[in-house]
Amino acid sequence: MRLFRLIPLYIALALGANAALATDAETLGPLRDGTLKRLILHKEPKPVEAVEFQLEDDGGTATLEDYKGKYVLLNFWATWCAPCRKEMPQIAELQAEFGGDKFEVLTLATGRNSPAGIKKFFEENGIENLPRHQDRGSAVAREFGVIALPITVILDPDGNEIARLIGDAEWNSDSAKAIISTLVGAES
Numbered sequence: 001m002r003l004f005r006l007i008p009l010y011i012a013l014a015l016g017a018n019a020a021l022a023t024d025a026e027t028l029g030p031l032r033d034g035t036l037k038r039l040i041l042h043k044e045p046k047p048v049e050a051v052e053f054q055l056e057d058d059g060g061t062a063t064l065e066d067y068k069g070k071y072v073l074l075n076f077w078a079t080w081c082a083p084c085r086k087e088m089p090q091i092a093e094l095q096a097e098f099g100g101d102k103f104e105v106l107t108l109a110t111g112r113n114s115p116a117g118i119k120k121f122f123e124e125n126g127i128e129n130l131p132r133h134q135d136r137g138s139a140v141a142r143e144f145g146v147i148a149l150p151i152t153v154i155l156d157p158d159g160n161e162i163a164r165l166i167g168d169a170e171w172n173s174d175s176a177k178a179i180i181s182t183l184v185g186a187e188s
Helices: 002-014 018-022 025-031 034-038 082-098 115-124 139-143 174-186
Strands: 040-046 071-077 103-110 133-135 151-155 161-166
Touching: 025 040, 025 174, 034 161, 034 174, 071 082, 071 174, 082 103, 082 115, 082 174, 103 139, 103 174, 133 139
Parallel strands: 071 103, 103 133
Antiparallel strands: 040 161, 071 151, 151 161
């Protein structure tokens, strides 16, 4: 019986459909362990609207459209959020290990977070490789239905939401790394 479940996998590989396979809940589901068991894998990618957010320091703006072409781990957080303080260094580890042409961590400080407060938060937690972008009016957070912090969303290279985790997680765990590795490996 298990062999029959693998037939679509073999067909997809033969056709070069690795990217579609990697976002399949059946492929990523078994990789979830520990706190990553709470990662909700969508059966179908969910389209996301392009809402502007503020870039760190320069006052410019960007949208998630600017990140198309790679997997994005989008983390909604705030300087006052204790679980955010715990997980942000772990998210930075993912960026250090996997960041590049196929994957990027995007952090968005949501709501009232001053640039000075964000900078201090990053300095206190030894984070040097993540962006300090802001979602001042919470427009992006509203688009994603963020009701608590932290919330982390994984976007596919087309900019669609493929997974979501509410609350903090061990983003430097073997489980998290296996999920990201599978996603970026599927793009090879």
